[in-house]
Amino acid sequence: MLNTLSGRLSDILKKMKGWGSLNEKNIREGLRDIKLALLEADVNYKVVKEFIDGATTEALGEKVLKSVTPAQQFTKIVYDYLVKILGDTTHGLEVGSGGISHLMLCGLQGSGKTTTAVKLARFIESKHNKKPLLVAADVYRPAAIQQLQLLGEKNGIHTFTLDKEKPVRICKEAVKFARENSYGAVLVDTAGRLEMDDEMMRELESIKKAVRFHEILLVADAATGQAAVKIAQGFDEAIGITGLILSRMDSDARGGAALSMSHITGKHIKFIGTGEKVDDFEQFHPDRIAGRVLDMGDIVSLVEKVQTDFDLEEVKKLEKKIKKASFDLNDFLDQLRQLQKMGPLENLLEMIPGMPKKTPVKVDEGELKQAEAIINSMTLYERAHYKLINGSRRKRIALGSGTTVYDVNRLLNNFDQMKKLMKKFRRGGPPRGNALSSLMQGM
Numbered sequence: 297m298l299n300t301l302s303g304r305l306s307d308i309l310k311k312m313k314g315w316g317s318l319n320e321k322n323i324r325e326g327l328r329d330i331k332l333a334l335l336e337a338d339v340n341y342k343v344v345k346e347f348i349d350g351a352t353t354e355a356l357g358e359k360v361l362k363s364v365t366p367a368q369q370f371t372k373i374v375y376d377y378l379v380k381i382l383g384d385t386t387h388g389l390e391v392g393s394g395g396i397s398h399l400m401l402c403g404l405q406g407s408g409k410t411t412t413a414v415k416l417a418r419f420i421e422s423k424h425n426k427k428p429l430l431v432a433a434d435v436y437r438p439a440a441i442q443q444l445q446l447l448g449e450k451n452g453i454h455t456f457t458l459d460k461e462k463p464v465r466i467c468k469e470a471v472k473f474a475r476e477n478s479y480g481a482v483l484v485d486t487a488g489r490l491e492m493d494d495e496m497m498r499e500l501e502s503i504k505k506a507v508r509f510h511e512i513l514l515v516a517d518a519a520t521g522q523a524a525v526k527i528a529q530g531f532d533e534a535i536g537i538t539g540l541i542l543s544r545m546d547s548d549a550r551g552g553a554a555l556s557m558s559h560i561t562g563k564h565i566k567f568i569g570t571g572e573k574v575d576d577f578e579q580f581h582p583d584r585i586a587g588r589v590l591d592m593g594d595i596v597s598l599v600e601k602v603q604t605d606f607d608l609e610e611v612k613k614l615e616k617k618i619k620k621a622s623f624d625l626n627d628f629l630d631q632l633r634q635l636q637k638m639g640p641l642e643n644l645l646e647m648i649p650g651m652p653k654k655t656p657v658k659v660d661e662g663e664l665k666q667a668e669a670i671i672n673s674m675t676l677y678e679r680a681h682y683k684l685i686n687g688s689r690r691k692r693i694a695l696g697s698g699t700t701v702y703d704v705n706r707l708l709n710n711f712d713q714m715k716k717l718m719k720k721f722r723r724g725g726p727p728r729g730n731a732l733s734s735l736m737q738g739m
């Protein structure tokens with residue numbers, strides 16, 4: 297996410313740290329580089345100007361120049377301004393108090409409304425504990441209804457449809473259906489157009505009048521940069537939106553939309569889409585995003601992700617095993633399975649401070665699968681006593697898993713290193729989130 301910008305900004309800050317002392321001249325130089333990086337990422341010039349003007353005044357103040365750690369002070373200023381333009385604080389979803397929550401998603405064609413509707417439905421189900429109902433109100437594009445139905449079905453979410461009816465009627469009936477069938481949230485997926493046109497706005501307006509919505513969320517494609525900001529303004533003027541969802545934040549192109557959006561429109565970014573899969577969806581936390589962009593890492597998000605996706609009981613058991621030094625290849629296999637459940641490793645690694653952004657570490661999911669196959673080919677006894685796996689056993693395991701002895705050796709070596717790492721943790725007391733980080737360092 298925002299890899300190019302992130303790479304540029306963290307390089308600039310690193311360079312400044314290397315200068316040792318900061319003076320007016322090199323602070324101005326650093327800020328000029330930051331300004332260029334922001335403009336190149338397609339951040340709106342007004343936002344850039346405000347950012348740079350504010351940061352310059354503050355950075356040239358006594359606090360930085362006289363500080364014992366000027367580079368850190370400077371980084372903190374840049375971080376604070378970044379958080380500010382991203383919208384300051386996290387703004388949660390408005391779901392009303394009790395009763396059924398009504399939400400509508402709108403946006404241009406292909407911006408990601410349908411995918412986002414399903415992502416958001418899953419979010420509401422797990423975080424707000426409300427049973428979601430998807431509503432297919434795109435009656436224009438052939439196969440639009442089936443697309444929503446199919447995606448919903450895959451995720452165990454029902455889609456409300458009505459044949460040969462107008463969107464307003466569909467929405468009214470869906471709300472009734474939700475009430476009669478104890479749903480907790482109604483999410484309307486609307487039709488998109490190539491451009492903002494009056495007809496689309498009129499239709500959205502009439503849906504808006506027919507249902508009392510808690511949220512009218514605009515889904516905008518982050519990869520379109522400044523265009524996305526204009527679209528958000530247009531929609532807000534025409535129908536009044538309550539918040540923004542930026543899709544395609546995984547694409548690096550012109551990610552500056554995220555940095556201008558909230559500041560220019562005055563609406564908060566509530567979620568971001570980071571991929572095509574339903575799990576590629578996050579609540580938007582300005583402080584965490586700023587931390588990630590400046591490569592200060594996003595430990596909070598990482599720990600949170602690990603907590604939701606890892607079985608907490610399993611983690612506790614694992615910690616006990618680490619303490620007792622009884623962690624064996626069976627446990628390792630369990631950990632691999634959990635990791636696979638958590639989705640693309642690159643997304644996780646990106647949250648770790650210091651991970652190179654320019655040459656992203658590619659963690660081969662195939663390698664995880666291979667490790668699983670190798671361990672599966674071991675006997676239970678071997679898994680518990682890995683040091684006893686000699687040459688002939690290694691050959692048998694390689695054959696059984698369709699790999700080579702070299703692959704088996706590598707896995708056992710990695711595991712051995714991991715055990716050593718765990719020993720260190722035991723002595724020094726494990727850091728938080730240890731299960732994941734130790735595993736990754738061991739891989």
Ligand SMILES: Nc1nc2c(ncn2[C@@H]2O[C@H](COP(=O)(O)OP(=O)(O)OP(=O)(O)O)[C@@H](O)[C@H]2O)c(=O)[nH]1
Nearest residue numbers: 405406407408409410411488543544569570571572
């Ligand atoms: N990489 C990436 N792709 C996304 C994301 N969100 C949606 N997509 C993809 O974008 C394409 C269009 O998404 P849809 O959800 O169908 O968009 P839509 O706004 O409903 O499109 P229309 O109904 O035709 O207006 C699909 O191929 C999605 O898989 C995202 O966050 N990242």
Ligand SMILES: [Mg+2]
Nearest residue numbers: 409410434440
């Ligand atoms: Mg759609």
